[in-house]
Amino acid sequence: MAIFNNSDIFGQTTPGNSMKWEFTEPEQNTFTFSDGEETITLAKATDKKVRCHNLVWTAELPTWVSGGSWTNETLSAVMQTHITKEIEAYGDGCYSWDVVNEALSGSGYTSNVFLDVIGEAYVPLAFQYAEAAVKNAGLSCKLVYNDFGIESPGEKNAAAVAMIKKIQAQGIQIDGVGFESHFSTSYYPTTSDQMTAMKAFTDLGLYVQVTELDVACSSASPDPSELAIQAQAYYDTVSACMQTENCTGMTVWDFDDQYSWIQPSTNDGEGAADLFTADLSPKPAVTAVSEAIEGESCSVCS
Incomplete structure (x- = not known):
């Protein structure tokens, strides 16, 4: 703890x-x-x-x-x-x-x-009900749409933009969009692509956040070269948020490998997706995240 x-x-x-x-x-x-x-x-x-x-x-x-x-x-x-x-x-x-x-x-x-x-109306209806509940309870919490696969430009990002525009057109409250950002060392979007994807929503007056970030390695025991690639993926994602106006937060999906949802037995051998090992030793990705937040070049990336 x-x-x-x-x-x-x-x-x-x-x-x-x-x-x-x-x-x-x-x-x-x-x-x-x-x-x-x-x-x-x-x-x-x-x-x-x-x-x-x-x-x-x-x-x-x-x-x-x-x-x-x-x-x-x-x-x-x-x-x-x-x-x-x-x-x-x-x-x-x-x-x-x-x-x-x-x-x-x-x-x-x-x-x-x-x-x-x-039908498709269930999405704005859910936000309508949430807005009413928040107001009736005298609360001020933000209302968010959360998804994966919207972290780079493409059809799903465009579909999410279109869906949110429909919610806004009805005058229903929606404040932000969560980018789950479940990546791997074999695939992660560039910083530029992530910034473009984020801007598609901030242009609608919304904030964005990285909400479930992890980067799966090809096995539970990645070698140093793969850990450097993992560090690059974390660095690029955090950099995208830091450089995007109204990207207001970043959340990792568990921070150590022991409790990660990505385990070799259930993910085709992939594992070691989090910032810390199962024994809580920091990986190079921890340094990469810190350097991205500080706006420094990555010293541990590949």
Whole structure:
């Protein structure tokens, strides 16, 4: 916990699973918020902000939602209740909410129960419900769309821009966009491409953040040359944010390899994606991130 608690290293945190629908409303109208409250308590103890994550997502849904027999009206009501209850429960412990997570696939929408029943309108509707819940509770938290694959120019980035313009056209609150930024040593966008992708959203008056950054290596035991490539990927991403007006934060998706979601057994042999090893030894990427923040050239990159 010493690394997590060090506010010189981390100033905000995101719960990985504890605030997702499957864990907060496992049965209809049966709510449990205790695990998420633990994250908020830990964060408050060291003056960290909490990016609360997430309200509506196609994955990690309880079966009563994903397998239910719904109409537009009944599913919309369920979504409204869930969003409202969760925002009220965590209150000012959240400085922002990922309202909708990963709604897009390529140039279109990801198939899920909300799309199948409500249609594309479920996305602005979720933001509408979130906006109302925030205002009715007297809160001031930001409302965010979060996704992967939008970190460089292309069809998914363009689709996200188009979707957000529709939300804005309806006068519904949306404040920011989260760039998940799950990369690997075999693929990561250039600093220039990431800046272009970010500008597509800041031009809409939104802020952007890097929200789930990690860089997978080809194995759990990368050699020094691959660690230098990993450092370059971290450096380029942090540099893009630092050079983009209204890029307001960067979050890594776990900071040590022991707890990373990227493990060789489940990711085709890939691993070692985080800043620190499983025994909490810093990798070259730690130096690279620090140098990117300071605007210095990378001394450990390839």
